[in-house]
Amino acid sequence: EDQVTQSPEALRLQEGESSSLNCSYTVSGLRGLFWYRQDPGKGPEFLFTLYSAGEEKEKERLKATLTKKESFLHITAPKPEDSATYLCAVQDNSGYALNFGKGTSLLVTP
Amino acid sequence: GAVVSQHPSRVICKSGTSVKIECRSLDFQATTMFWYRQFPKKSLMLMATSNEGSKATYEQGVEKDKFLINHASLTLSTLTVTSAHPEDSSFYICSARGLDTDTQYFGPGTRLTVL
Numbered sequence: 001e002d003q004v005t006q007s008p009e010a011l012r013l014q015e016g017e018s019s020s021l022n023c024s025y026t027v028s029g030l031r032g033l034f035w036y037r038q039d040p041g042k043g044p045e046f047l048f049t050l051y052s053a054g055e056e057k058e059k060e061r062l063k064a065t066l067t068k069k070e071s072f073l074h075i076t077a078p079k080p081e082d083s084a085t086y087l088c089a090v091q092d093n094s095g096y097a098l099n100f101g102k103g104t105s106l107l108v109t110p
Numbered sequence: 111g112a113v114v115s116q117h118p119s120r121v122i123c124k125s126g127t128s129v130k131i132e133c134r135s136l137d138f139q140a141t142t143m144f145w146y147r148q149f150p151k152k153s154l155m156l157m158a159t160s161n162e163g164s165k166a167t168y169e170q171g172v173e174k175d176k177f178l179i180n181h182a183s184l185t186l187s188t189l190t191v192t193s194a195h196p197e198d199s200s201f202y203i204c205s206a207r208g209l210d211t212d213t214q215y216f217g218p219g220t221r222l223t224v225l
Contacts, residue, residue: 031212044154049212
């Protein structure tokens with residue numbers, strides 16, 4: 001059974017203070033690893049898909065990386081508007097369903 | 111691109127009534143649509159997967175007679191919560207996957223409150 005563990009559960013950063021969120025996973029045949037951002041009371045917003053170890057993707061202040069066991073979401077010089085819950089999910093070769101981790105709640109203070 | 115809408119965004123109903131939630135892919139054809147449920151401060155739990163024109167596949171523990179899913183076209187799926195009870199109160203979110211992608215794009219969610 002696929003398992004996804006995200007850490008930390010919550011993270012508080014000052015504006016400009018860079019950090020990383022972790023997503024550890026076990027999966028029988030990875031089709032893809034996905035990162036989403038979710039604001040309170042809204043649906044998840046797609047950020048990145050990573051398919052193979054060594055792959056990296058960037059979007060503004062966010063950079064996602066992937067190894068065979070984990071993925072990191074690096075946030076460089078965060079701003080208050082980056083405050084949200086960041087969700088990691090894996091998709092295995094059996095289909096297209098996503099198995100989500102519990103998320104990391106990020107708060108960036110001015 | 112890749113916009114998914116849900117209607118209604120909020121619904122309050124009395125116990126015993128049925129509620130229908132619509133999920134539409136606005137600018138792409140959705141080969142597969144998914145329905146999730148999310149409890150406060152918890153992650154998303156997959157309820158069911160539906161492919162256009164086929165019966166939905168439900169996850170273990172999800173009552174298919176209670177949560178009726180219809181995926182009648184490539185842009186519309188509906189979730190009907192039948193004989194709703196207070197324990198069905200939750201945030202329901204749909205997602206859609208296009209033909210040539212692995213990525214699911216999510217709707218804004220529907221907050222269901224059963225009194």
